[in-house]
Amino acid sequence: MGRLTEQEIELCKSLKRIISNVARRHDWPPEVIAGIISRESKFGILLDSNGKGDRGHGHGLMQIDDRSHAAFISKGTWRNAADNIEYGTAVLSDFHNYLESHTSLKGADLEAAAIASFNAGPGGVIKALPNWDAATTGKDYSSDVLVRAAALAPVFAGVDTMDTFKVVGHLLYKNGKQVPFRLSPDHGGFITPTLIVIHYTDTSELKSPLSWLTKKDDTEVSAHLIIDKNGEVYQLLPFNVRAYHAGVSEYDGRGSVNGFSIGIENVGTGDVWPDAQVEANRDVISALYDAYEIEDTVGHSSVSPGRKVDPGPNYPWDRVMTIPTETQPDPTKSAMVAGVGVIIAILRKWLGA
Numbered sequence: 001m002g003r004l005t006e007q008e009i010e011l012c013k014s015l016k017r018i019i020s021n022v023a024r025r026h027d028w029p030p031e032v033i034a035g036i037i038s039r040e041s042k043f044g045i046l047l048d049s050n051g052k053g054d055r056g057h058g059h060g061l062m063q064i065d066d067r068s069h070a071a072f073i074s075k076g077t078w079r080n081a082a083d084n085i086e087y088g089t090a091v092l093s094d095f096h097n098y099l100e101s102h103t104s105l106k107g108a109d110l111e112a113a114a115i116a117s118f119n120a121g122p123g124g125v126i127k128a129l130p131n132w133d134a135a136t137t138g139k140d141y142s143s144d145v146l147v148r149a150a151a152l153a154p155v156f157a158g159v160d161t162m163d164t165f166k167v168v169g170h171l172l173y174k175n176g177k178q179v180p181f182r183l184s185p186d187h188g189g190f191i192t193p194t195l196i197v198i199h200y201t202d203t204s205e206l207k208s209p210l211s212w213l214t215k216k217d218d219t220e221v222s223a224h225l226i227i228d229k230n231g232e233v234y235q236l237l238p239f240n241v242r243a244y245h246a247g248v249s250e251y252d253g254r255g256s257v258n259g260f261s262i263g264i265e266n267v268g269t270g271d272v273w274p275d276a277q278v279e280a281n282r283d284v285i286s287a288l289y290d291a292y293e294i295e296d297t298v299g300h301s302s303v304s305p306g307r308k309v310d311p312g313p314n315y316p317w318d319r320v321m322t323i324p325t326e327t328q329p330d331p332t333k334s335a336m337v338a339g340v341g342v343i344i345a346i347l348r349k350w351l352g353a
């Protein structure tokens, strides 16, 4: 059973935000993901100079094995902490779902068996049932991870993983800091926004649209915001200034929607919408509803039908338009409470208490 060193706890703190965000996306308590990282690589301390362990097969913080995850490893992003943790946590969730449908395990047992699968695979775990850890290295994987998780839980206590956006003076702030502002020269006079129009850039990266939206040239195009795939938000014009994003358009009988709308560009081609980008869309739109009398949020295609197709059929309207309100329970906090409950239940069981 590894004891956590000060160094490990400091390293865990430095990864706190990444771990919290990934854990929230996949509905795991962040300290459980941290417990796995601790067990796998001691937050990187156990890795060699190439970022590998386990005689070269384990890759990065969560020790993703190149023999069973060749496609991810060959993508080459496994050294990136966020990508590594995102991938490892998705694997953990897959195992959880697999065990849920292939065994009668429930609740804390199901979670512990899923954690054991991260080491031994769900097939090995199923063969070892009811003692899932018997299949794992050292025969203690899930119990060791959960002891580590309990020790690391204070690092995540009270962490608010929801990014908070707020509009102040027609400018956008994220967690109290103004988002990067790159003024677009293409704009008209003042407007009172009552509509939000969603677009995509039809590019796979941020650089070129950020350049053409902020450059003075023949094509007069701009937007109020551009949201990158990783959730980074750039503001290009104050929200009360007319941006040129919709072109020939009509909403509810009114033409030229640029005259009363906020345009949000999203980096991408509309086929996939990464979680971070979806969450940024949701949180930014929520802040805009707080700041302005917004009547509706629509796609470019619905105000310029036949001419425009963005943001396309894959835009996750159901997730974006779930505007969180004060009265709804904070999913982060309830997950945290549930997470601690699960850990306590598993520890009790494991300690025979």
Ligand SMILES: [Zn+2]
Binding pocket: 198, 199, 200, 245, 300, 308, 310
């Ligand atoms: Zn558009």
